[in-house]
Amino acid sequence: xKEVEQDPGPFNVPEGATVAFNCTYSNSAxxxxxxxxxxxxxxxxxxxxxxxxxxxxxxxxxxLNRASQYISLLIRDSKLSDSATYLCVVNVGGYSxxxxxxxxxxxxxxxxx
Amino acid sequence: ETGVTQTPRHLVMGMxxxxxxxxxxxxxxxxxxxxxxxxxxxxxxxFVYNFKEQTENNSVPSRFSxxxxxxxxxxxxxxTLQPEDSAxxxxxxSHGGGNQxxxxxxxxxxxxx
Numbered sequence: 045x046k047e048v049e050q051d052p053g054p055f056n057v058p059e060g061a062t063v064a065f066n067c068t069y070s071n072s073a074x075x076x077x078x079x080x081x082x083x084x085x086x087x088x089x090x091x092x093x094x095x096x097x098x099x100x101x102x103x104x105x106x107x108l109n110r111a112s113q114y115i116s117l118l119i120r121d122s123k124l125s126d127s128a129t130y131l132c133v134v135n136v137g138g139y140s141x142x143x144x145x146x147x148x149x150x151x152x153x154x155x156x157x
Numbered sequence: 158e159t160g161v162t163q164t165p166r167h168l169v170m171g172m173x174x175x176x177x178x179x180x181x182x183x184x185x186x187x188x189x190x191x192x193x194x195x196x197x198x199x200x201x202x203x204f205v206y207n208f209k210e211q212t213e214n215n216s217v218p219s220r221f222s223x224x225x226x227x228x229x230x231x232x233x234x235x236x237t238l239q240p241e242d243s244a245x246x247x248x249x250x251s252h253g254g255g256n257q258x259x260x261x262x263x264x265x266x267x268x269x270x
Contacts, residue, residue: 075256087263088200089261090259090260093256131199131200135256145190146202147202149199
C-alpha cells in the first residue's frame with residue numbers, strides 16, 4: 045500500500061459545482077498534513093494546512109479523520125482558475141522532523157465553463 | 158513572486174557532463190530540500206538540509222551530490238547522469254520542523270541526452 049494515496053482523477057466538473065477529494069495515508073503516526081496545488085509545468089504552492097479540528101479558507105474546507113486515516117478537501121462554488129492538480133502531503137516524521145514528508149501523486153481537477 | 162529562486166530554469170546536458178543546479182531562498186528559513194518530479198510520478202524527496210546539516214538522503218545515487226554552504230543557498234551537483242534522470246528538480250525551503258509548510262522554487266527542467 046502506498047504511504048499516501050490519492051484518486052488521480054481527472055475530475056471534470058462545471059463551474060459553480062462543489063467538488064471533494066480524499067487522500068488516505070498509511071502511517072498512523074503521521075503528524076502534519078497539507079494540501080498543495082500544482083498548475084501545469086509550475087511548482088507546487090501551499091493551499092492550506094490541515095488541522096485536527098478542520099479548517100476553512102474561503103471556498104476551501106479541509107478535514108482530517110485520524111480514525112480512518114484520511115484527509116479531505118472540499119471546494120465550493122468552483123471557478124475556472126481552480127483547475128489544477130491537488131497534492132496531498134503528509135509528514136510522518138513528527139513535529140521536529142523536517143525530513144519525513146511524503147507527497148501524494150495528485151488529483152487532477154478540471155473546471156469547465 | 159516566489160521567495161525561492163532556482164537557476165537555471167532549463168538544462169540540457171550529455172551523460173558525461175558536469176553541471177550544478179542552484180537554489181536560493183530569501184524567506185529566512187533554515188531547512189532546504191531537493192525534490193525530483195518525473196512525469197506521472199509523485200514528488201520524490203532527495204535531500205534535506207536543516208541549519209546547513211544534511212538530515213536526509215533518500216537513497217539517492219551518488220551521481221547527485223548536494224551542497225549547502227549556508228541556510229540560504231543549496232546546490233545540486235550533477236555528473237555522469239543517466240537518461241532516466243531527466244525530470245523537473247524542485248528546491249523548497251521551510252522553517253525547521255515537519256509541521257511547517259514548504260515554499261517551492263520554479264524548478265529546473267533537466268534533460269539528459
